[in-house]
Amino acid sequence: MANEILSVDELQVSYGVIKAVKGITLSVEEGSIVTIIGSNGAGKSTTLGAVSGLIRPSGGKVSFRGNNINRLGAARTAKLGISLVPEGRRIFSNLTVRENLLMGAYNRKDKEEIEGNFEAVFSLFPVLKERLKQSGGTLSGGEQQMLAIGRSLMANPDLIMMDEPSLGLAPIVVEEVFQAIQTLNSRGVTILLVEQNAAKALEISKYAYVLETGKITLQGSAKELLESEEVRKVYLGI
Ligand code: ATP
Numbered sequence: 001m002a003n004e005i006l007s008v009d010e011l012q013v014s015y016g017v018i019k020a021v022k023g024i025t026l027s028v029e030e031g032s033i034v035t036i037i038g039s040n041g042a043g044k045s046t047t048l049g050a051v052s053g054l055i056r057p058s059g060g061k062v063s064f065r066g067n068n069i070n071r072l073g074a075a076r077t078a079k080l081g082i083s084l085v086p087e088g089r090r091i092f093s094n095l096t097v098r099e100n101l102l103m104g105a106y107n108r109k110d111k112e113e114i115e116g117n118f119e120a121v122f123s124l125f126p127v128l129k130e131r132l133k134q135s136g137g138t139l140s141g142g143e144q145q146m147l148a149i150g151r152s153l154m155a156n157p158d159l160i161m162m163d164e165p166s167l168g169l170a171p172i173v174v175e176e177v178f179q180a181i182q183t184l185n186s187r188g189v190t191i192l193l194v195e196q197n198a199a200k201a202l203e204i205s206k207y208a209y210v211l212e213t214g215k216i217t218l219q220g221s222a223k224e225l226l227e228s229e230e231v232r233k234v235y236l237g238i
Pocket residue numbers: 015018019020038039040041042043044045046047087
């Protein structure tokens with residue numbers, strides 16, 4: 001691929017004797033939105049964990065802008081420009097919205113830049129500006145998801161990986177989150193998305209992969225997958 005920001009080559013991840021990811025190869029073009037769909041337990045979160053350095057792969061290679069990042073931990077991949085919005089949001093309930101956001105900028109020092117990041121987050125999610133002093137735990141589910149995405153933006157990432165950002169949200173909030181993902185992408189951020197809401201995810205994606213029990217079983221442009229009989233039957237319920 002000409003303009004590849006992330007490439008995953010024959011990635012394998014095991015938890016003890018359980019092989020969760022069995023040699024997957026995928027590629028993300030800079031500036032694009034790419035989606036991984038798959039049922040529960042397919043290995044989607046594990047894949048994102050391995051790319052972000054939270055989980056150590058047992059085989060294969062992960063490259064970011066052409067550099068092997070297999071052995072870097074999460075702090076160093078964050079510095080390189082990779083950010084993960086984890087499943088279930090994982091915000092800090094007892095910290096304020098402002099403090100939660102600052103956690104995302106923990107490895108940055110430039111005060112002015114951090115202020116600029118706050119503004120970028122507020123322009124995407126104005127509601128967070130109104131809630132700055134409120135504790136994270138008192139936000140609605142949708143606001144917590146916005147906070148989780150906002151926190152990841154505070155690190156100034158080039159690639160954001162989002163694990164099930166629409167999970168458990170009301171339809172109108174799902175719309176808002178998907179809208180925000182597209183806005184972010186139009187600002188130049190590359191997005192790797194993991195979603196159960198395959199219809200919505202494919203609608204905004206350029207390319208997509210189907211992951212089943214640790215293996216890629218299907219891939220293509222989002223348009224191709226939306227038209228695929230298997231995807232329509234299994235993931236879109238049509
Ligand atoms: P979901 O949508 O349900 O989160 P997923 O596609 O993200 O599913 P993973 O969470 O990556 O799937 O899990 C892949 C496999 O690895 C599953 O069989 C799961 O039970 C197993 N697994 C995940 N985390 C661990 C762990 N910490 N220890 C042992 N097994 C694990």
